[in-house]
Amino acid sequence: MTNKEFTVASLFSGAGGLDLGFEWEGFNILWASDLNKDATDSYTRNFGRPAHQCDISDLSPADIPNADVIIGGPPCQSFSLVGQRKQDDPRGKLVFEFLRIVQEKQPRAFVMENVPGIAASTINGRRLPDVLVEKFSELGYFVEKFQLHALDYLVPQRRKRLVLVGCMTSRPVKPDGAEFAQECYQVSRDAFALGAKAALNDLGACVAKGMRATYKSVKPSTFARIMRRAGLDSVSLHECPRMSSTDMQIVQHIPPGGNYQDIPDSISTGRMMKFKETGGRTTTYGRLHPEQPSYTINTYFRRPNVGCNFHYAEPRLITPREAMRLQSMPDHWELVFSSQDARNALIGNAVPPLMGHAIAWSVGKSLAAPRQDNNQRMPLQLELLGSV
Numbered sequence: 001m002t003n004k005e006f007t008v009a010s011l012f013s014g015a016g017g018l019d020l021g022f023e024w025e026g027f028n029i030l031w032a033s034d035l036n037k038d039a040t041d042s043y044t045r046n047f048g049r050p051a052h053q054c055d056i057s058d059l060s061p062a063d064i065p066n067a068d069v070i071i072g073g074p075p076c077q078s079f080s081l082v083g084q085r086k087q088d089d090p091r092g093k094l095v096f097e098f099l100r101i102v103q104e105k106q107p108r109a110f111v112m113e114n115v116p117g118i119a120a121s122t123i124n125g126r127r128l129p130d131v132l133v134e135k136f137s138e139l140g141y142f143v144e145k146f147q148l149h150a151l152d153y154l155v156p157q158r159r160k161r162l163v164l165v166g167c168m169t170s171r172p173v174k175p176d177g178a179e180f181a182q183e184c185y186q187v188s189r190d191a192f193a194l195g196a197k198a199a200l201n202d203l204g205a206c207v208a209k210g211m212r213a214t215y216k217s218v219k220p221s222t223f224a225r226i227m228r229r230a231g232l233d234s235v236s237l238h239e240c241p242r243m244s245s246t247d248m249q250i251v252q253h254i255p256p257g258g259n260y261q262d263i264p265d266s267i268s269t270g271r272m273m274k275f276k277e278t279g280g281r282t283t284t285y286g287r288l289h290p291e292q293p294s295y296t297i298n299t300y301f302r303r304p305n306v307g308c309n310f311h312y313a314e315p316r317l318i319t320p321r322e323a324m325r326l327q328s329m330p331d332h333w334e335l336v337f338s339s340q341d342a343r344n345a346l347i348g349n350a351v352p353p354l355m356g357h358a359i360a361w362s363v364g365k366s367l368a369a370p371r372q373d374n375n376q377r378m379p380l381q382l383e384l385l386g387s388v
Contacts, residue, residue: 006068006069007027007065008029008070009064010029010032012072012075012098016047016051017352018356021356021360022069022357022363023047025361030065031052032051035054035056038337040052042337046334056097061105067107068107069107070101072111095132103139111163113163113164129164133164145162145163145165146162148160148174148355150352150354153175153177153357153358154226156198156328157294165366169369172366177358195292197312198221198222199221199223199326200318200325202221203319204238206239206241206316208240214233214234229330232331235331238322246267247317250263250285251304254287255287257288259287263285284307285310286308288308294326301317301318302340302344323347324347327348327352327353329347
């Protein structure tokens, strides 16, 4: 079979970053769902097909079409390294709802994506990823867990994700970044510029809210050319961010690649002085470096005190479109949102589509590989969830 013949059902689809990667690789996405209305509205607008707004806990096997691959990223907030891991957080249980759907539908392969912090969560004293690997293996899958770095897959961002991949017929293989870059984009990963300037420099001046911005008259980088659609001459969401007078003052003192340590004590807040005393928090009040990739784009990129969110050349925070670029979300991608925070959550929580493409590329190879012996037995239906 070719990838175009492989079908996909998507859970926790969000704005569709992982789905877009699978679509770029030629998979046929049959069905998608998410609980968040902004996510499903954005998905529908960009893919031209509906995404179902629903709670996965309410889904039965009949609600989801049979598909070769089930993909999804259960919400990661309860596992995030920047938040508290609460054992009773209901969002932490959603990984087992994903597990239930895989058990009930028994696709040929699955992909479950989450933050590395999930590894610190435990079930009866065992690390959650190890429990999940065991449970998926009991279903008859060859299962591997990979920690993937977005930089390895042409994304100009320091972002790590934990991915569980299972395949019924062969053992999954971690996507090789150099091979992916050459085979899928005909570029050398080692020669591929991943600095903030290469990612953002062709975007023109930021504009007022609701307006579209035009591209700058410069030669776009290889990355920018991947992001730009032929015939597109303007972009949305490249809107000048609002900044407080304090933020406008302090950014003048932070050089590219710098952070709160560069702000003079005379204008530093009490919080900044506390950081200076204790050290660490290198991204706080950080400014992008033109020749270096960004740090992780989170959902708070319109705030300077929660990440490296100042533009490398201009005295301002990055725009939503620039955050999308750093996430490798293409320029024609639009978002439907009810608030700025909702918009930023769609961006910051997304799987970078280029990383998603690499995952899909690797899954396609596993599905096409010769069948391997697998002596793991298939358990009785519902035995799995009863043992958790």
